[in-house]
Amino acid sequence: xxxxxxxxxxxxxxxxxxxxxxxxxxxxxxxxxxxxxxxxxxxxxxxxxxxxxxxxxxxxxxxxxxxxxxxxxxxxxxxxxxxxxxxxxxxxxxxxxxxxxxxxxxxxxxxxxxxxxxxxxxxxxxxxxxxxxxxxxxxxxxxxxxxxxxxxxxxxxxxxxxxxxxxxxxxxxxxxxxxxxxxxxxxxxxxxxxxxxxxxxxxxxxxxxxxxxxxxxxxxxxxxxxxxxxxxxxxxxxxxxxxxxxxxxxxxxxxxxxxxxxxxxxxxxxxxxxxxxxxxxxxxxxxxxxxxxxxxxxxxxxxxxxxxxxxxxxxxxxxxxxxxxxxxxxxxxxxxxxxxxxxxxxxxxxxxxxxxxxxxxxxxxxxxxxxxxxxxxxxxxxxxxxxxxxxxxxxxxxxxxxxxxxxxxxxxxxxxxxxxxxxxxxxxxxxxxxxxxxxxxxxxxxxxxxxxxxxxxxxxxxxxxxxxxxxxxxxxxxxxxxxxxxxxxxxxxxxxxxxxxxxxxxxxxxxxxxxxxxxxxxxxxxxxxxxxxxxxxxxxxxxxxxxxxxxx
RNA sequence: GCGCCCAUAGCUCAGCGGACAGAGCAUCGGUCUUCGGAACCGAGGGUCGAGGGUUCGAAUCCCUCUGGGCGCGCCA
Numbered sequence: 001x002x003x004x005x006x007x008x009x010x011x012x013x014x015x016x017x018x019x020x021x022x023x024x025x026x027x028x029x030x031x032x033x034x035x036x037x038x039x040x041x042x043x044x045x046x047x048x049x050x051x052x053x054x055x056x057x058x059x060x061x062x063x064x065x066x067x068x069x070x071x072x073x074x075x076x077x078x079x080x081x082x083x084x085x086x087x088x089x090x091x092x093x094x095x096x097x098x099x100x101x102x103x104x105x106x107x108x109x110x111x112x113x114x115x116x117x118x119x120x121x122x123x124x125x126x127x128x129x130x131x132x133x134x135x136x137x138x139x140x141x142x143x144x145x146x147x148x149x150x151x152x153x154x155x156x157x158x159x160x161x162x163x164x165x166x167x168x169x170x171x172x173x174x175x176x177x178x179x180x181x182x183x184x185x186x187x188x189x190x191x192x193x194x195x196x197x198x199x200x201x202x203x204x205x206x207x208x209x210x211x212x213x214x215x216x217x218x219x220x221x222x223x224x225x226x227x228x229x230x231x232x233x234x235x236x237x238x239x240x241x242x243x244x245x246x247x248x249x250x251x252x253x254x255x256x257x258x259x260x261x262x263x264x265x266x267x268x269x270x271x272x273x274x275x276x277x278x279x280x281x282x283x284x285x286x287x288x289x290x291x292x293x294x295x296x297x298x299x300x301x302x303x304x305x306x307x308x309x310x311x312x313x314x315x316x317x318x319x320x321x322x323x324x325x326x327x328x329x330x331x332x333x334x335x336x337x338x339x340x341x342x343x344x345x346x347x348x349x350x351x352x353x354x355x356x357x358x359x360x361x362x363x364x365x366x367x368x369x370x371x372x373x374x375x376x377x378x379x380x381x382x383x384x385x386x387x388x389x390x391x392x393x394x395x396x397x398x399x400x401x402x403x404x405x406x407x408x409x410x411x412x413x414x415x416x417x418x419x420x421x422x423x424x425x426x427x428x429x430x431x432x433x434x435x436x437x438x439x440x441x442x443x444x445x446x447x448x449x450x451x452x453x454x455x456x457x458x459x460x461x462x463x464x465x466x467x468x469x470x471x472x473x474x475x476x477x478x479x480x481x482x483x484x485x486x487x488x489x490x491x492x493x494x495x496x497x498x499x500x501x502x503x504x505x506x507x508x509x510x511x512x513x514x515x516x517x518x519x520x521x522x523x524x525x526x527x528x529x530x531x532x533x534x535x536x537x538x539x540x541x542x543x544x545x546x547x548x549x550x551x552x
Numbered sequence: 553g554c555g556c557c558c559a560u561a562g563c564u565c566a567g568c569g570g571a572c573a574g575a576g577c578a579u580c581g582g583u584c585u586u587c588g589g590a591a592c593c594g595a596g597g598g599u600c601g602a603g604g605g606u607u608c609g610a611a612u613c614c615c616u617c618u619g620g621g622c623g624c625g626c627c628a
Contacts, residue, residue: 032568034568034570035568036571037567037571037572037573037574038571038572041571045570045571047569047570047571047609050570050608050609053608054607054608060608083571084571085570085571085608085609086570086608087570087571130628167628170627170628171627171628172627172628197627286626287626288626289626290626299554299555299624300624302625302626303625303626304626305626306626307626308626310626312625312626312627312628313627313628314628317628338622339556339557339621339622339623340622340623340628341623341628342555342556342557342622342623342624343555343556343622343623343624343625344623344628345556345623346555346556366556366557366622368557368558368621368622369621369622371621409564409565409566409576410564410565410566411558411565411566413557413558414557414558414559414565414621415557415558415620415621415622416564416565417564419564422564428590429576429577429590431575431576431577433590434576434590434591436590437588437590437591438591440588440590441587441588441590441591444587444588445587445588448587449587485568489568493565493566494566494568496566497566497567497575500575500576501575504575507591507592508591508592508593510587510588510591510592511583511591511592511593512592514586514587515587516586516587517586517587530587551588552588552590
């Protein structure tokens with residue numbers, strides 16, 4: 001990658017300076033390159049001299065000048081200059097930039113792919129909403145975060161598996177079964193009371209009706225317990241397939257749908273408990289079984305088996321992570337959880353440590369809450385009361401692409417407002433259209449070239465020399481760096497900003513440079529440029545899980 | 553009480569310890585004889601919540617405080 005090439009050049013210069021005695025033999029700090037905000041400072045800048053100055057007590061500008069004189073010539077770099085108070089600024093060569101158009105055309109949709117040294121086998125688990133009701137707006141955030149990260153990690157060279165953990169066991173499922181049974185009885189015209197901890201959403205009534213209409217006969221004259229579990233399981237399946245369909249609508253898919261129930265059936269639950277027991281992490285007190293988190297620096301211990309003998313959510317999650325790390329042997333596991341699971345993070349890391357795994361291998365992204373508003377007024381979201389705006393409703397209103405872009409454009413760390421009225425009203429000047437429009441515009445130019453029978457296969461990219469052209473190329477070359485940045489920080493929101501920047505430089509280029517003109521040679525060169533830009537735009541959109549329309 | 557997250561332009565938000573703090577929307581003003589005006593160019597607008605500290609250099613790191621959110625269950 002270009003950035004690494006420059007870092008290498010700088011490192012060599014520093015080593016050379018030390019060899020010849022211009023610099024004392026101190027250990028070099030990690031050499032970082034930044035992108036200067038001001039274009040006058042070149043394409044890349046390093047503050048290495050400023051950092052060195054502290055350690056060796058020399059004037060930073062002197063160090064900068066010494067290093068500049070030792071930087072070897074390279075095909076990429078044109079100018080290297082020292083600048084006050086002690087920066088080294090690199091400017092790329094125009095002819096090298098122009099040649100990158102060919103490189104991008106050759107790479108096609110693989111442009112942007114990199115091979116990170118740290119890339120390994122990674123599992124990313126996200127959404128994993130309890131299948132007791134439809135997905136609501138807040139779930140969309142995790143879904144889009146996860147699927148985009150998966151795309152980017154794959155582009156960075158990771159082997160990625162996407163997983164949805166289905167909580168199909170435990171108390172909530174029990175409550176779901178009993179609620180559905182009550183609704184079912186009511187549909188039959190019988191007296192039935194909803195359980196106190198039940199699910200009161202209207203969808204439960206619809207579900208009961210649907211089951212009655214479709215499978216009602218099957219449950220005649222059966223013992224109550226069998227009816228409860230029978231229609232419960234049926235309802236569960238229907239909800240899960242609805243969740244799948246809703247996610248698909250958003251362009252989110254999974255490689256594995258993992259059943260919590262299978263952890264009990266498969267023996268992982270027993271295996272991990274005895275393993276923790278052997279490690280001395282399990283104790284009995286107050287009639288329950290506890291995981292001794294305090295031994296690992298936690299504030300308090302946590303119950304794994306209740307006094308009634310049933311496992312807690314925490315217990316099965318321990319088994320689940322045992323399965324991820326020790327059975328399926330993922331190198332890295334990423335979990336995307338909502339802010340309401342915050343308290344779960346540190347004890348889960350403690351468990352992982354207790355299993356003999358470096359807790360750093362477990363990365364948990366907490367996505368902060370989404371508060372829903374309708375024209376500024378807060379909309380309460382509660383699955384139990386049934387007052388929810390479903391993800392499906394949202395996608396149908398604003399569209400999958402706009403939905404993805406909107407959720408993606410904020411850091412997971414901060415809470416966001418989602419105003420439904422605003423999302424609808426602004427959909428026309430949503431930045432997503434701005435980016436997609438750039439792509440459609442290029443497609444239109446290429447169509448025109450085809451209609452006029454212009455074959456630009458032999459176009460000479462060295463004719464691309466003007467500022468708007470080179471600015472566009474510079475921006476296109478940034479995609480691999482974005483992939484690297486996002487893969488290492490796990491912060492995909494950067495991509496939305498990159499996409500807008502890329503579209504901006506394209507639109508600006510378009511305004512200033514006629515692509516198809518009477519100058520045949522220049523036309524061919526620019527068609528190549530524009531086609532490369534289309535590749536980069538579509539790749540960027542695809543990484544975000546969005547469509548790259550040929551026209552709109 | 554303890555822990556995590558947030559506070560940057562009128563609004564929604566970016567900002568990787570570095571060179572005059574950025575974008576979109578909104579406001580105001582320009583650009584249409586040529587490839588898609590869902591476009592382009594420009595202007596105004598900021599004591600980066602407050603106060604200390606570290607540093608050659610702090611929106612960024614540390615401490616204190618204020619305001620908001622979330623979490624600290626034999627719930628999931």
